Every structure is written in C-alpha cells, then in structure tokens.
Amino acid sequence: MEKSPEQHKYKNSFLNWIEFRLPIVSYIEKEYKDYPMPKNCNYFWSFGALATILLVVLIVSGIFLAMNYTPHTDMAFDSVERIMRDVSYGWLLRYMHSNGSAFFFIVVYIHILRGMYYGSYKYPRELNWILGVFIYLLMMATSFLGYTLPWGQMSYWGATVITNLFSAIPLVGDGLKTWILGDYTVGNATLNRFFALHYVLPFVILGVVGLHVVAVHVHGSNNPAGIDIKSKGDTVSFFPYMIVKDTLAVCVCGVAISVIIFFGPNLMAEVDNYIPADPLVTPSHIVANWYLAPFYAILRAIPDKLGGVVLMFAAILILFVLPWLDTSKTKSCNYRPVYKWFMMLFFVNFFVLGYVGMKPAAGTYLLIARIGLVYYFVFLLILTPFIGKFEKPKKIPASISDILKDNNLSKSEHESGMH
Amino acid sequence: MKVECINMKVLLLTFLFLMPSFCILASSNDAKMPKHEWSFGGITGTFDRASIQRGYKVYREVCSGCHSMSLLYYRDLIDIGFSEEEVKAISAEYTVQDGPNDEGEMFERPARPSDRFVSPFANEQEARMNNNGSYPPDLSVITKAKKHGADYIYNLLLGYKEPPEDYEIGEGMYYNEWKEGHQIAMAPPLDEGYVDYDDGTENTLPQLSEDVTTFLVWSAEPELEVRKKLGIKVILFFIIFGIFIYISKKRLWREIH
Numbered sequence: 001m002e003k004s005p006e007q008h009k010y011k012n013s014f015l016n017w018i019e020f021r022l023p024i025v026s027y028i029e030k031e032y033k034d035y036p037m038p039k040n041c042n043y044f045w046s047f048g049a050l051a052t053i054l055l056v057v058l059i060v061s062g063i064f065l066a067m068n069y070t071p072h073t074d075m076a077f078d079s080v081e082r083i084m085r086d087v088s089y090g091w092l093l094r095y096m097h098s099n100g101s102a103f104f105f106i107v108v109y110i111h112i113l114r115g116m117y118y119g120s121y122k123y124p125r126e127l128n129w130i131l132g133v134f135i136y137l138l139m140m141a142t143s144f145l146g147y148t149l150p151w152g153q154m155s156y157w158g159a160t161v162i163t164n165l166f167s168a169i170p171l172v173g174d175g176l177k178t179w180i181l182g183d184y185t186v187g188n189a190t191l192n193r194f195f196a197l198h199y200v201l202p203f204v205i206l207g208v209v210g211l212h213v214v215a216v217h218v219h220g221s222n223n224p225a226g227i228d229i230k231s232k233g234d235t236v237s238f239f240p241y242m243i244v245k246d247t248l249a250v251c252v253c254g255v256a257i258s259v260i261i262f263f264g265p266n267l268m269a270e271v272d273n274y275i276p277a278d279p280l281v282t283p284s285h286i287v288a289n290w291y292l293a294p295f296y297a298i299l300r301a302i303p304d305k306l307g308g309v310v311l312m313f314a315a316i317l318i319l320f321v322l323p324w325l326d327t328s329k330t331k332s333c334n335y336r337p338v339y340k341w342f343m344m345l346f347f348v349n350f351f352v353l354g355y356v357g358m359k360p361a362a363g364t365y366l367l368i369a370r371i372g373l374v375y376y377f378v379f380l381l382i383l384t385p386f387i388g389k390f391e392k393p394k395k396i397p398a399s400i401s402d403i404l405k406d407n408n409l410s411k412s413e414h415e416s417g418m419h
Numbered sequence: 420m421k422v423e424c425i426n427m428k429v430l431l432l433t434f435l436f437l438m439p440s441f442c443i444l445a446s447s448n449d450a451k452m453p454k455h456e457w458s459f460g461g462i463t464g465t466f467d468r469a470s471i472q473r474g475y476k477v478y479r480e481v482c483s484g485c486h487s488m489s490l491l492y493y494r495d496l497i498d499i500g501f502s503e504e505e506v507k508a509i510s511a512e513y514t515v516q517d518g519p520n521d522e523g524e525m526f527e528r529p530a531r532p533s534d535r536f537v538s539p540f541a542n543e544q545e546a547r548m549n550n551n552g553s554y555p556p557d558l559s560v561i562t563k564a565k566k567h568g569a570d571y572i573y574n575l576l577l578g579y580k581e582p583p584e585d586y587e588i589g590e591g592m593y594y595n596e597w598k599e600g601h602q603i604a605m606a607p608p609l610d611e612g613y614v615d616y617d618d619g620t621e622n623t624l625p626q627l628s629e630d631v632t633t634f635l636v637w638s639a640e641p642e643l644e645v646r647k648k649l650g651i652k653v654i655l656f657f658i659i660f661g662i663f664i665y666i667s668k669k670r671l672w673r674e675i676h
C-alpha cells in the first residue's frame with residue numbers, strides 16, 4: 001500500500017496516474033477546456049488555431065518529403081520530381097507542403113491584421129506581440145530556405161539575389177555572405193546547409209508558438225471591443241464554444257486549400273522553378289515569393305542597395321516596437337474614428353506594395369512602390385503616435401455583456417462570421 | 420459597431436481572396452493566349468488515352484530527335500494503355516550503356532522497361548552543337564515550366580508565321596507569334612502528315628499538335644486524374660463535416676445570446 005494516496009481527480013485512473021506525476025492533465029484542462037474566451041470574439045479569433053494546424057501540417061508533410069529528398073545540386077531537382085512521380089502520394093505531400101506554406105502566410109497575415117486592428121498588441125500583451133513578430137521573422141527565413149530546395153531556376157536565382165543583399169553591409173558584408181553560403185557563390189555547400197536549417201527552423205517556430213500561446217493565456221484573449229473581461233458572464237469556456245468555431249474555420253479553410261492543392265496546385269508557384277537551376281542563364285525577371293513581395297518592393301524602391309536593405313529590415317523590425325509607438329489607450333479601432341481609416345489604408349497599402357513587388361521595378365510600378373514605402377513608415381512612425389494623442393475615442397461600453405445587450409437585435413448577423 | 424465590424428470583415432476577406440489571385444494576376448502575360456478545349460481540363464476532365472498514345476508517337480518520331488524526356492521510364496507507358504509486351508518491344512529499340520561487367524568493362528545493351536527514356540544527345544554541349552548553339556530543353560515537365568502550360572505549347576506549335584515586313588529575324592531563327600520576343604531557334608517541328616497514325620485519325624497539324632501536347636501534359640502531371648478524384652472527395656468531406664459543425668455551433672451559441 002502506498003503511503004501518500006494519489007488524488008482521484010478524474011474518473012480515468014490512467015489520467016490520475018499521469019496527473020499525480022506530471023500535472024499536464026489539469027494544465028490542458030485549464031488552458032483548453034475551461035479557458036475563458038470573451039463572448040464577443042468573432043471568427044478572426046480562429047486564425048491563431050488555423051495557423052497552428054497549418055504549422056503541424058507543414059511539419060508532418062515536410063518530414064515525409066525529407067525522407068525522399070536529396071540535397072545535392074545534381075540531384076535535388078530530380079529527387080523532387082521523383083517524389084511527385086514515384087513515391088506513393090508524393091505529389092500530395094509536395095503540393096500540401098508548397099501550397100500549405102502559402103496558406104500559412106495568408107492565415108498569419110490575417111492573424112496579424114486582426115491583432116493590429118483590434119489593438120491586441122497593447123498592454124498587457126506586448127510580449128505576446130513581440131513573440132509573434134519573432135515567429136513572422138522565422139517564417140520568412142524558413143520559407144526562403146525552403147524555396148531553394150527544389151533547385152529550380154527561381155530557387156537558385158532567388159537565393160543568389162537575397163544572399164547578395166548581405167554583401168551590401170559595409171566592411172563585413174562580403175565575408176558574411178561567403179560565410180552564409182559556405183562558398184563564393186550559391187552552390188552545393190549552400191544547398192546542404194539550407195536544407196539543414198530548413199529542417200530545424202520549423203521546430204524553433206513551434207517552440208516560439210508555444211510561448212506565444214502561453215503568453216496570451218496569462219491575461220486572456222483580447223476581443224473586438226478591446227475591453228477587459230469584467231465578470232464570468234463576459235466569457236464562454238474554450239471547450240466547447242471556441243472549439244466548435246475553430247473547427248468550422250478549419251473546414252472553411254480546408255475547402256479553400258483543397259481547391260488549390262487538387263485543382264490548381266501550381267497556381268501559386270513560379271513556372272520557372274520547373275526548369276532546373278542553371279547558373280549561366282538568368283531568368284528574365286527574378287520574382288520574390290508573393291508573400292514576401294511587399295518587402296521586396298521596399299528593397300527595390302531605393303536606388304541605393306545598402307539603403308534598400310536597411311529599409312527592408314527596418315520595415316519588419318519596426319513592428320517589434322508597435323506597442324510603444326501607439327499612444328492611444330483605446331485598443332479596438334472600432335472605437336477609434338480617425339485611426340481606423342488610416343489603419344485600413346495601411347492594410348491596402350501593404351497589399352499594393354505586394355503587387356508592385358511582383359512587377360518589374362520601373363516606371364509607374366517604381367513610383368507606386370515609393371509612395372507605398374513612404375506611407376508604410378509614416379503610418380507607423382508618425383501617424384500612430386500622433387493620432388493616439390489627439391484622437392477622441394468613441395464612448396466605450398462598460399462591459400462585454402453590455403455590448404451584447406445593446407446589439408441584441410443584430411447579434412445573429414454579427415455572429416454568422418465568415419460567410 | 421455592427422457596421423464597423425462588417426467593414427473590417429469585408430476588407431480582410433477581400434484581402435484573403437485577392438492575395439492568391441493577385442499573384443496569378445501579377446505573373447500573367449499581357450498577350451492573350453488563346454485557350455484550347457482539353458480533355459483533361461475542368462474539374463472532372465480525364466486524359467484521352469488514345470490521344471496520349473498518338474502524342475507519344477509524335478514525340479517518338481519527331482521531337483525525340485532533339486528533346487530528351489529523362490524523367491520518364493519506359494514502364495510509365497503502361498499507364499497510357501500500352502501492354503507490357505509492347506513496352507518491352509519499344510524499350511528494346513534503344514541502347515543504353517551499362518556496366519561494369521565482371522571483366523570491368525562498360526557495355527551496351529538494349530534498354531529495358533525499367534530504364535529512363537534515352538536522350539538523343541550525350542550532354543548539353545553535344546545538344547547545342549547539333550542545334551546551332553541552342554539547347555532543346557528536356558520536355559518531361561515542360562507544360563509546368565511555361566506560363567499557360569498546355570495552351571502555350573499548343574499555340575507555339577501552330578504559331579509559326581512569316582515575320583512582319585519590318586521585322587529583323589536573327590540568323591537561324593524562326594518567327595513565332597507566341598514565343599517571348601517572337602524568335603525561336605527551333606525550326607517548325609511539325610506539319611500536316613508528318614506522322615502517320617495507326618488508328619486512322621487524320622494527321623492535320625492541329626491534330627498532331629493537340630496529341631503531342633496531351634502527351635506532354637500527361638508526362639508532366641501523371642497524377643492528374645487521381646488528384647482530381649481525391650480532391651472531390653476531400654472537399655466534399657470538409658463541406659459535409661462543416662455543415663454538421665455549423666449546425667452544432669448554432670445550437671450551442673443560441674443560449675449564449
């Protein structure tokens with residue numbers, strides 16, 4: 001007989017056994033069952049869950065791809081084609097992975113825009129936001145590395161153009177570039193290390209996502225009104241209320257991604273990447289992955305190489321300090337009559353930057369890229385601090401329950417969400 | 420507040436749906452590429468096996484003189500309706516180098532179904548030497564490697580024209596309406612009657628071009644039929660499961676409001 005009797009919290013004795021030794025069961029229960037979600041959250045609050053699921057899909061499909069992939073300049077292209085032709089359901093693995101990464105970016109972009117529009121980055125969720133931007137940086141690095149692996153024309157030339165950026169850094173630039181490439185030009189050494197890094201970074205992302213989620217759960221989720229939870233009546237429990245919404249979101253996203261995977265698997269890819277890499281033939285224009293295109297537009301908008309590189313990195317890094325640039329106490333743009341419109345314009349502007357980033361950097365496109373670049377920085381560095389100081393927010397309801405009461409008539413449309 | 424919420428929704432949903440279409444838009448060619456009706460097009464389209472087989476004949480008798488298709492194995496031809504015996508006979512017409520044998524010598528032997536398609540030239544240099552310095556690309560995945568895929572290849576094969584009067588055409592180059600820059604180093608590879616079909620199909624230029632293009636699409640996307648079939652099932656699953664979830668969500672949340 002044992003001296004200290006184990007507690008019998010759960011009906012299932014196996015769960016009790018685990019719980020006594022590692023309190024993971026109660027942790028999961030607390031964070032994913034009883035966790036209070038604000039009642040008024042809309043479907044934008046499902047994009048975090050969508051991103052997590054896509055990350056898992058990417059990791060799993062990636063591991064299976066890696067079992068059949070050969071990171072050698074002479075064999076990489078053929079090994080990818082071999083996966084598509086000779087490995088059973090290899091085409092599915094590959095199309096899931098390539099289109100999955102594109103959807104991952106779409107979902108994360110919406111997730112970020114949600115955070116910006118509803119002011120989720122403000123006190124007390126600053127660290128959560130910072131971890132998010134960190135994830136975003138890691139995602140960009142991972143997708144860039146992954147893009148080189150099939151060793152098509154765009155892989156090779158994309159890697160060449162991007163790694164060349166490092167040589168713009170004064171003094172150490174050239175040495176740094178050689179250190180990254182493992183050679184003077186993109187070659188076999190580069191491909192090998194890019195594969196190693198592409199394999200490991202997603203697990204780093206997974207770890208940071210874990211921290212990111214723990215960080216939201218400390219103070220609870222924000223909501224479309226941007227006001228704090230006042231009482232239990234303001235919330236619903238995560239299970240089953242949020243789970244059911246998240247599952248619905250997964251189904252809708254599942255339909256969208258399946259349409260692409262099964263009926264247009266190469267629509268989001270560059271045709272040139274089905275031509276094996278050839279260091280002697282430069283493609284007529286080298287385009288960035290479309291989800292990195294806004295930053296590519298910023299890079300090329302500046303005639304000076306170093307200046308372009310600096311601004312491109314600044315454009316991303318500046319997001320880290322957004323919580324301190326925004327001086328307004330009001331979180332949600334729903335209650336910020338002026339800032340709201342500049343925020344929307346910022347989204348549109350980002351989109352336009354992405355568009356011109358895919359076009360040749362000349363003429364009107366270059367002009368648009370420059371205007372877009374200016375607005376990007378003016379919005380974050382000037383408008384955000386100043387509007388926060390002078391804007392008069394709308395009257396904010398006392399609690400989440402009050403909003404729902406006021407909206408009693410229109411609630412059904414409000415909740416119907418994505419469609 | 421309701422109106423503003425909808426504002427945000429509309430904006431972001433547009434964003435969601437425009438993003439992929441944007442990249443397609445941004446990369447699309449300005450010139451209008453005429454669209455052809457393909458048997459494998461659409462949601463439920465499947466390959467016309469007879470057309471692929473004829474297309475293979477065109478490739479074998481014409482294109483294979485210059486273009487390799489080194490990702491294909493002879494055994495893959497079984498998928499398009501050749502019998503094992505026929506494939507053995509086809510592959511035996513080619514010789515491959517094998518070895519070393521027990522004496523340490525390399526030797527030549529007839530190709531087997533498990534060999535890859537034999538390339539017309541030993542390497543790129545030899546291919547260029549025989550084609551005025553131009554390189555005839557491998558055709559295994561050519562329809563995925565060109566914008567507009569099948570439509571482009573088809574139009575290209577039909578697109579040879581007299582150059583406009585003021586047009587300067589390069590030495591050894593041919594004018595083609597659809598090639599970028601309108602100059603191509605490949606002489607018109609096909610014309611009416613170049614290949615005789617065994618099944619009595621008329622061998623007009625459009626017919627030959629359609630068949631060889633169908634063959635090339637099959638070569639680039641052999642999984643196409645399986646893919647679409649599975650796709651319909653997966654999408655139906657998400658829709659039906661989604662409807663159930665939607666109903667449960669409505670019920671669950673009714674009491675919350």
Ligand code: HEM
Binds near residue numbers: 120212
């Ligand atoms: C790998 C990519 C990411 C995953 C898997 C992920 C996952 C999640 C999850 C599960 C949540 C909680 C549920 C929710 O509120 O949606 C969350 C919240 C949040 N995420 Fe992310 N995230 C990712 C990237 C990012 C990025 C790049 C940012 C910003 C730059 C970001 C900013 C936020 C913010 C501000 C919240 C709190 C939202 C709120 O409470 O209103 N996330 N994330």
